[in-house]
Amino acid sequence: MPLKDLLRESLDTATLECWQRERTATPVRAFAVRLHAAGLSLRETEAILRLLGVERSFQAIFQWVHRLADSLPNPPMAKPRRVAVDETAVKINGNWSWLYVAIDLDTKLILDVALFERHGTDPAATFLHSVTEKHDCSEAVFLSDAFGYRTAFYRLGINGRVDYTDRNLIEKWFHTFKMRVDRFHNSWVGSRLSAQQWIAVFVHYYNVQRPHQSLDGRTPAEEVI
Numbered sequence: 001m002p003l004k005d006l007l008r009e010s011l012d013t014a015t016l017e018c019w020q021r022e023r024t025a026t027p028v029r030a031f032a033v034r035l036h037a038a039g040l041s042l043r044e045t046e047a048i049l050r051l052l053g054v055e056r057s058f059q060a061i062f063q064w065v066h067r068l069a070d071s072l073p074n075p076p077m078a079k080p081r082r083v084a085v086d087e088t089a090v091k092i093n094g095n096w097s098w099l100y101v102a103i104d105l106d107t108k109l110i111l112d113v114a115l116f117e118r119h120g121t122d123p124a125a126t127f128l129h130s131v132t133e134k135h136d137c138s139e140a141v142f143l144s145d146a147f148g149y150r151t152a153f154y155r156l157g158i159n160g161r162v163d164y165t166d167r168n169l170i171e172k173w174f175h176t177f178k179m180r181v182d183r184f185h186n187s188w189v190g191s192r193l194s195a196q197q198w199i200a201v202f203v204h205y206y207n208v209q210r211p212h213q214s215l216d217g218r219t220p221a222e223e224v225i
Contacts, residue, residue, distance in 0.1 A: 028049065028052075028054055029064045032045050032049055033064055033068055033201060036061065037180075037201050037204070037209075039179070041058075042058035042062055049061075065201055066194065066198075072204045074134060075109055075110060075111060075134075075207050075221065076109070076221055076224045076225055077136065077224075078111060078135045078136070079138075079140075080106065080107070080137065081105075081139060081140060082104070082140065082166065083131070083140050083143065084102070084142075084144075084166070085127075085128065086100075086101060086144065086174070087099060087119050087123075087124075088101075088177075090115070097116065097117055098118065098123065099113060099177075100114045100115075101170060101174070102128075102131045103169055103173060104224075105169055108214065108215060109207055109223070110173070110203050110206055110207055111131050111134065112127070112131045112134055112135075113199055113200075114130060120148065121151045125156060128152055128153075128156055128158060132156070142158055142159065143161060143166055143167050144160060144161075144162055144167075145164055146162070149162070150162070176206075177202065206220070207219065
């Protein structure tokens with residue numbers, strides 16, 4: 001994509017209040033946030049802006065990313081048929097937390113994400129309840145790779161089953177997520193909120209900005225809408 005298009009189309013959030021009262025032009029800030037979400041570190045993003053004649057510190061870029069995270073809308077409401085759910089471990093300040101994710105296998109939309117201090121039936125049930133509150137899951141089948149989810153499915157009255165075949169998408173998403181993280185976050189140094197904010201920006205990038213070949217170049221959000 002040409003640079004002029006990136007600057008024009010970087011984010012669909014240019015009118016958000018979080019962008020107001022900034023001395024840096026909105027397209028530049030949006031471009032920087034998109035670069036960071038796409039996998040560049042804060043210092044790499046700082047270097048690219050410098051090449052474009054924009055002198056801003058990586059700390060300023062950090063603030064743009066996290067200020068935007070607080071203003072991002074939820075994913076569009078979906079009516080999924082098949083939902084893959086799973087969790088993966090992330091390290092924050094040297095301690096392990098668990099990132100739960102639910103993905104609509106047909107539209108590729110990330111339906112919800114959440115960080116918990118531990119994993120097990122109770123966090124799984126809490127997360128699944130959040131997914132069903134945000135989306136119409138009345139006809140959905142939830143697919144997991146662990147028998148431990150069965151108790152959570154039963155507790156919530158969710159149609160779910162263990163599946164090791166149709167869940168490749170969520171494994172690929174975890175792989176993509178960890179590649180992004182490993183480039184500049186061997187371990188988050190800061191609060192869980194800081195990690196949650198970066199994850200929110202990355203999820204928005206994945207849902208709204210990143211086109212998918214399997215969707216004929218559309219984004220998951222476009223596919224749902």
